Amino acid sequence: MFTISFVAVLLLTITKITASTITDPIPFGNERLNDFFFVKNGTIFHQFNHGAYGGTPKIVVASQYTYVEQMESSIDAWMNRATGYRQCITSAKQRLSTMMNIKNASDTVLVDNASEGINVIIRNLDPPLGPSDYILDLSIAYGPFKGLYQWLGSRYGVKVLEVPIQWPVTGPASFIDPITAALKANASTIKIRAAIFSHVSAYPAVILPVKELVELFHQYNIPVIVDGAHALGNIEINVEDMSDVDYYFTNTHKWLYSSKSSAILYVRRDHQHLYVPAPAVVDSAMTEDFETRFIWTGTRDRTAYCAILSALDYRQSLGGEERIMKYNHDLAQYGGQYLSRLWETKILSPENLQSSMTNVQVPTNNLTICQMVVGQLYNTYNTMVSGASSIAPELGDIPCYLRLSAQIYQEQNDWHVLGALVLKLLKEFNSYMPEKKPSRF
Ligand SMILES: *[C@@H]1O[C@H](CO)[C@@H](O)[C@H](O)[C@H]1NC(C)=O
Ligand SMILES: *[C@@H]1O[C@H](CO)[C@@H](O)[C@H](O)[C@H]1NC(C)=O
Ligand SMILES: *[C@@H]1O[C@H](CO)[C@@H](O)[C@H](O)[C@H]1NC(C)=O
Ligand SMILES: *[C@@H]1O[C@H](CO)[C@@H](O)[C@H](O)[C@H]1NC(C)=O
Ligand SMILES: *[C@@H]1O[C@H](CO)[C@@H](O)[C@H](O)[C@H]1NC(C)=O
Numbered sequence: 001m002f003t004i005s006f007v008a009v010l011l012l013t014i015t016k017i018t019a020s021t022i023t024d025p026i027p028f029g030n031e032r033l034n035d036f037f038f039v040k041n042g043t044i045f046h047q048f049n050h051g052a053y054g055g056t057p058k059i060v061v062a063s064q065y066t067y068v069e070q071m072e073s074s075i076d077a078w079m080n081r082a083t084g085y086r087q088c089i090t091s092a093k094q095r096l097s098t099m100m101n102i103k104n105a106s107d108t109v110l111v112d113n114a115s116e117g118i119n120v121i122i123r124n125l126d127p128p129l130g131p132s133d134y135i136l137d138l139s140i141a142y143g144p145f146k147g148l149y150q151w152l153g154s155r156y157g158v159k160v161l162e163v164p165i166q167w168p169v170t171g172p173a174s175f176i177d178p179i180t181a182a183l184k185a186n187a188s189t190i191k192i193r194a195a196i197f198s199h200v201s202a203y204p205a206v207i208l209p210v211k212e213l214v215e216l217f218h219q220y221n222i223p224v225i226v227d228g229a230h231a232l233g234n235i236e237i238n239v240e241d242m243s244d245v246d247y248y249f250t251n252t253h254k255w256l257y258s259s260k261s262s263a264i265l266y267v268r269r270d271h272q273h274l275y276v277p278a279p280a281v282v283d284s285a286m287t288e289d290f291e292t293r294f295i296w297t298g299t300r301d302r303t304a305y306c307a308i309l310s311a312l313d314y315r316q317s318l319g320g321e322e323r324i325m326k327y328n329h330d331l332a333q334y335g336g337q338y339l340s341r342l343w344e345t346k347i348l349s350p351e352n353l354q355s356s357m358t359n360v361q362v363p364t365n366n367l368t369i370c371q372m373v374v375g376q377l378y379n380t381y382n383t384m385v386s387g388a389s390s391i392a393p394e395l396g397d398i399p400c401y402l403r404l405s406a407q408i409y410q411e412q413n414d415w416h417v418l419g420a421l422v423l424k425l426l427k428e429f430n431s432y433m434p435e436k437k438p439s440r441f
Helices: 002-023 030-035 058-073 075-080 085-099 114-122 143-156 173-186 210-219 303-317 321-343 367-381 412-428
Strands: 108-111 133-138 159-163 191-198 224-227 247-251 263-267 357-361 389-391 398-405
Touching: 058 075, 058 085, 058 303, 085 108, 085 263, 085 303, 108 114, 114 143, 114 191, 114 224, 114 247, 114 263, 133 143, 133 173, 143 159, 159 173, 173 210, 191 210, 210 224, 321 357, 321 398, 321 412, 367 398, 367 412
Parallel strands: 133 159, 133 191, 191 224, 224 247
Antiparallel strands: 108 263, 247 263, 357 398, 389 398
């Protein structure tokens, strides 16, 4: 009798342990900091700037290193055979395409980053851009892209029609309305060769209504390039459900945790011509099709592309995309609301336009002071936020706001600490200025 019940209890315990090992998810929060290389200074460390450069987990870097070894130990096979780096590219494209709902992975190529993606497309439009052509972008375009458009202007005479976006945004109409107005006013008199906008903008960071905007531009027969630099791993991407978008690219080294430099570029089949889009560096005969044209990059180290596979595996081990994105999204929501209440300022977008980044106005009217606060946070408190930014008077007049990224290695407490530090520093600089008069006084 005793033996039987003992065995039964033992069996039950074993079953329980096994079940819990399978079902209990890995906890998110500060414990996950150990998965990354972050250097803590004492106990203080708060990273709110994942959106800028991403962050690659140790396990992903370790796997990349095994690919470096494979490359160096069998260099000829690595470069020339299907078993070399080409295999990484094929598998990564396949898995990413499935994730992004792209029907045929042959319509994608891997590139270094979003900037390479835009260069590959815009400098290779067919026919090439010339002095009678316009490209349309938004006032919130990523700064370096505006640099590219300027360069196109001085080199080829290309002109830019920039649509102003007002802040705070209140919903999809904040984008659809000004773009509709610009198209109505200008589309029949100037030749707009392409429209470019972000899926998740950089500064301030909000989600744009991609499907509706693509449809709108297509009504005017304008091809659309969507910059998804901040999208993959942050929000769901469904390329099939984007009204036949012409071009789409997204980094994998930001929110997806892969190694730096890795990104994927989708080009709709009817935009794949004999010689274009061409890779940023052309160094082989351009007779192959779109997909193969991009594969050969000589001695360029492509192990970052291989590491996409381990980044995806790491995310699976954490419970998968939905769990990660939900945690980050909810934390960004919580953090934005907490800070805007504490600071008595506003968040620059409603929840339905927010991803895992939130933009909160800082309670000061002095951008220089705000930048000093950011500097102090970094130098003294090991706390990383995006550089302090402002919004021009004609676009909403926000003297200073911070773009803050939520991540699995944070907890609500990180946001509490940030809130208190910013207030303390502003008061030290004698520049604390809440937007509204606190009603309790
Ligand atoms: C994908 O496109 C390639 C290149 O055109 C083609 O050979 C292949 O059959 C397509 N695959 C599917 C599943 O449609
Ligand atoms: C993107 O990659 C290209 C090509 O490697 C590089 O020249 C460029 O500086 C990179 N830009 C960013 C923003 O990472
Ligand atoms: C676009 O239309 C507006 C309103 O008619 C006009 O003021 C502006 O000059 C036009 N822009 C261009 C580039 O033609
Ligand atoms: C903002 O702060 C800086 C640094 O203290 C100061 O030099 C500047 O005059 C201030 N600007 C305004 C508009 O108050
Ligand atoms: C560590 O933090 C202290 C203040 O908490 C600061 O004085 C020191 O410079 C920091 N050291 C490094 C290496 O960041």
